Amino acid sequence: MGVSMGTKGSANRQRIVEAADHLFYSRGYNQTSFSDISDETGIPRGNFYYYFKTKEDILSAVVDSRLDIFRQVLDDCEAKSSDPRQRLLAFAETPVHNQQQVIEYGCPIGTLSSELCKEQAHEISSGRLTAVFDLIRDWCIEQFRALGFENRAHDLSMDLLAKLQGITLMANIYHDRKFLSRATEDVQAWLQQVTTN
Amino acid sequence: MGVSMGTKGSANRQRIVEAADHLFYSRGYNQTSFSDISDETGIPRGNFYYYFKTKEDILSAVVDSRLDIFRQVLDDCEAKSSDPRQRLLAFAETPVHNQQQVIEYGCPIGTLSSELCKEQAHEISSGRLTAVFDLIRDWCIEQFRALGFENRAHDLSMDLLAKLQGITLMANIYHDRKFLSRATEDVQAWLQQVTTN
């Protein structure tokens, strides 16, 4: 790479993050080894330490990657409509939009956060643990505020996230597509109802 | 132990299961080692294999233990009232009743199931994975049926579990006691509303 893309832009680094992202999602962070990432990328284990100091540094890069992905998701929701209500309804569709993965592995944010919440050795800053949730929650707060819910915006956002996390978790555990669809419609009906006052 | 309590009733076996239960909850199943259980019980690592063939056998025993615990929880809810509505309202209180642990480690059933849903080597039967959820869901179905909701009993039970899982997960990740309390009241209000028709 003679071209200047900085250390963070290295092609190999990128491939490592992508493989780790996929593996952390499908197997969990703790159950993913350097060998797994090596197998998926073809890059030798020992080589990772040129790009990352520790496994947690890879995790941190994966979180950054997921932040980018969800920023894109939220941008798309904004692009679909100028009406905050429609934007929220569009966002609520995210789990069904990714239903294949959700049924199989759960929510990429929820399951990872839940795993990292457990008491263990890793010293990941609590800020990074909720980073993606914070991003989404703040975006939801913006939408609710634009609808005139100054005081309740925060609570409503937490409620929305809790509802989506709940149906995602149950759909995952029971591998139930129909429940995911039906329950999502209920969440959207709740959104309609709560925002029309 | 000259007294006949059977292999399953051994005092040491009991202590292993109790320690494993606590550790699987606070650290997660995969992040709990035999050494951890040994440290907590004082029983040497190699001794576990007299009571259990594999680590998964310990997991299975822990699931049995949690089944017993939740059977007791449901019995208590039944004992509190003969009105199925009141019983469901009492059950919805469970997370706040154990809020200390819920805030710190999440739901003992939800987090474990979520962890075990991930793709890995362990060959735990999918039946045991949802065993505790099945127990609770079936109990909820009974209550809704008793209230006259023959057709919707299953859906309503899934909805209730999803709501409780969602608020528990968010309360855990954000370590937010107030949210847990407020959102639980909302779930109870929903229960009241949906059962008064």
Added chain:
DNA sequence: GTCTATACCTTGATAGAC
């Protein structure tokens, strides 16, 4: 920058003395 070899530790599991 890339790769191999390997150090060092912990894991789940076994063997065998008592």
Added chain:
DNA sequence: GTCTATCAAGGTATAGAC
């Protein structure tokens, strides 16, 4: 039944050649 010693495998991380 209880305990110690140990196994083989796999984990993260490091050193150093190219």
